[in-house]
Amino acid sequence: MTESDKVKKGALSGIKVLELGTLIAGPFCSRMLAEFGAEVIKIEAPDNGDPLRQWRVLKDGTSLWWSVQARNKKCITLNMKSSEGQAIARRLALDADIIIENYRPGVLEKWQLGYDDLKAINPATIMVRLSGYGQTGPMKDLPGFGAIAESMGGLRYVSGHADRPPVRVGISIGDSVAAMHGVIGAMMALRHRDVTGGRWNSKSGDACIAGVGQMVDVALYESVFNLMESLVPEFDHAGVVRERTGGALPGIVPSNTYTTCDGENIVIAGNGDAIFHRLMLAIGRDDMASDAQLVRNDGRVPRTAEIDGAIQAWCATQSIKNALQILTEADVPVGKIYSVRDMMNDPQFMARQMFEQHAFGDGSPIKLPAITPKMSVTPGQTRWLGPELGQHNDEVLRTLGFDDAEIAKMRQNKII
Numbered sequence: 189m190t191e192s193d194k195v196k197k198g199a200l201s202g203i204k205v206l207e208l209g210t211l212i213a214g215p216f217c218s219r220m221l222a223e224f225g226a227e228v229i230k231i232e233a234p235d236n237g238d239p240l241r242q243w244r245v246l247k248d249g250t251s252l253w254w255s256v257q258a259r260n261k262k263c264i265t266l267n268m269k270s271s272e273g274q275a276i277a278r279r280l281a282l283d284a285d286i287i288i289e290n291y292r293p294g295v296l297e298k299w300q301l302g303y304d305d306l307k308a309i310n311p312a313t314i315m316v317r318l319s320g321y322g323q324t325g326p327m328k329d330l331p332g333f334g335a336i337a338e339s340m341g342g343l344r345y346v347s348g349h350a351d352r353p354p355v356r357v358g359i360s361i362g363d364s365v366a367a368m369h370g371v372i373g374a375m376m377a378l379r380h381r382d383v384t385g386g387r388w389n390s391k392s393g394d395a396c397i398a399g400v401g402q403m404v405d406v407a408l409y410e411s412v413f414n415l416m417e418s419l420v421p422e423f424d425h426a427g428v429v430r431e432r433t434g435g436a437l438p439g440i441v442p443s444n445t446y447t448t449c450d451g452e453n454i455v456i457a458g459n460g461d462a463i464f465h466r467l468m469l470a471i472g473r474d475d476m477a478s479d480a481q482l483v484r485n486d487g488r489v490p491r492t493a494e495i496d497g498a499i500q501a502w503c504a505t506q507s508i509k510n511a512l513q514i515l516t517e518a519d520v521p522v523g524k525i526y527s528v529r530d531m532m533n534d535p536q537f538m539a540r541q542m543f544e545q546h547a548f549g550d551g552s553p554i555k556l557p558a559i560t561p562k563m564s565v566t567p568g569q570t571r572w573l574g575p576e577l578g579q580h581n582d583e584v585l586r587t588l589g590f591d592d593a594e595i596a597k598m599r600q601n602k603i604i
Contacts, residue, residue: 198225199566203378206284207231207261208277208301210238212334212363213318213408214290215257217370221286222260223559223568229280229584230258234265234604237577247548250574255546256556258574264585265578265604272603274299279588282310285387286374290318293328303403312388312398314377316370322407332408334362341412342419349434366411373404441488442467442495445525452508456499457521459485470518471502544570578604 200221207218207230215230215238222228232238238258243251266273278301281287287306289296296302306313317323320332338344338361339354348355381387385399422428430438435445440459447453458467461484468477476498481487488495503511508524515522524530531537532555542558559568581604585595598604 197566198223198568199563201225203227203286204284205229205286205288206277206280207288208296209288209290209318211240211243211290212257212360213366213370213406214288214316215240216364216367217316217318217374218261218288219257219259220367220371221288221374223570224563224566225568226286228261229284229580230261230263231266231268231277231280232263232577234267234578234602237263237265241577247552248550252554254574255548255554256574259556260571261575262580262584263575263578264581267603268299270603272598272601274301276585276588276603277301278306280584281306281313285314285378285381287313287315288318288370288374289315292331293317293319293323307401310388310398311401312381312385313401314374314381314404315401316374316377316404316406318366318370318406318408320408322410323403323405334360334364334366334408337362337366337408337412340409342416343412346430346432348432350432352432354432362408362412365415366406366408369411369414370404370406373406377402377404436492436496439489441485441492442499444496444499446496446500446503448503448506448508448511450507453525454503454508454511455523455525456515458499461485463520464488466518467499467515467520470514470520471499473498473502546570546573548573 203221203226205218205221205226205228207214207228209215209218210232218226218228218230230238236242238254240257241250241254243253245252266277268274268277277299281301297305303313303315303317306315319328320337321327321330335356338356341362343361344354344356346354347357381399381401383399388398419430422430435455437443437457437459442464443455443457443459445453445455456467458464464482465477468474468482476482476495482491482495506514512522512524526534532543537543540558540562544556544558546554546556548554554573556570556573559570582592582595585598585604590598595604
């Protein structure tokens with residue numbers, strides 16, 4: 189990274205974000221804002237902080253995931269069970285452009301940090317609330333995790349093979365999808381605030397010039413539900429319940445996973461009409477390429493098993509290298525199923541600079557995933573890795589006017 193790159197301002201430079209959340213959905217939402225220049229202050233409990241710090245693979249007692257999930261954030265500790273901690277959080281919230289939280293509904297209200305509490309003082313308040321079931325409804329008070337959201341939102345029902353129980357995707361996709369919905373909602377709310385007046389001046393307290401803020405209510409199960417394509421109209425109009433179909437894309441033929449002779453798995457998407465013709469010629473099935481019934485997708489669907497069988501029979505005679513070469517030359521969409529090892533050595537990943545090289549405080553190297561999306565003028569960047577617990581306590585508290593003696597007293601009283 190050049191010196192000029194280091195001083196580039198992100199698209200969200202000047203935007204202040206307060207994060208009140210743990211684990212995945214809320215922190216991932218604010219992480220994306222931080223990657224594009226927002227100043228994110230994350231509040232953690234003074235004892236052990238965000239539980240994500242101890243999840244999965246650790247280095248020196250801290251999760252490697254943490255280096256990504258908390259990059260670019262300023263982390264402070266506050267005892268939110270104390271009135272002093274709540275008061276400090278309230279000051280930070282009133283000065284923020286966006287508050288992101290993923291507690292159970294009602295928790296912030298107990299601390300006088302609810303949306304209505306803050307909006308009464310700052311009408312430009314934008315609060316992104318991520319929870320399992322949303323802020324309303326009979327299930328709103330239940331604990332909601334990504335796994336439950338994926339199940340209720342319909343994703344798990346259609347994941348896996350028809351003759352086996354549903355399976356999970358290998359990541360916490362329910363949380364991550366909700367986080368992205370939160371980012372979208374925050375950006376739309378920010379736009380609306382600015383066109384209706386702009387940011388509230390917290391120092392002058394002049395609320396009359398403030399824009400109109402709003403609450404962004406993101407339910408994890410609804411975020412998953414939003415991905416479910418034609419699920420609802422197919423059932424409502426045609427009585428069709430989409431079922432598990434393994435690696436195939438139901439009703440769009442052929443699009444499936446096949447195994448080559450060297451035991452590798454390959455995805456072939458030959459579902460376009462012209463693509464299907466080229467695919468059949470490439471695998472030596474001229475009879476299928478010229479079959480009038482198979483010219484269009486609606487004719488191919490009843491013969492899905494036959495078509496998949498033909499493709500698999502051909503793949504079983506080819507190494508993955510040969511299969512990829514032949515189908516690529518035939519202009520058929522095809523790809524190997526990548527592991528992270530494959531990614532780290534792949535020319536496309538390299539050309540797109542999808543890995544960033546960094547170093548921990550002790551100098552040991554660490555690669556992180558690069559920031560997406562790629563922007564030509566205001567790209568995101570990693571300014572620092574996930575901080576230590578309470579690393580930015582003094583810096584943030586001093587901006588609120590506390591002096592060293594007051595900060596030391598807070599530590600003594602276990603407020604921070």
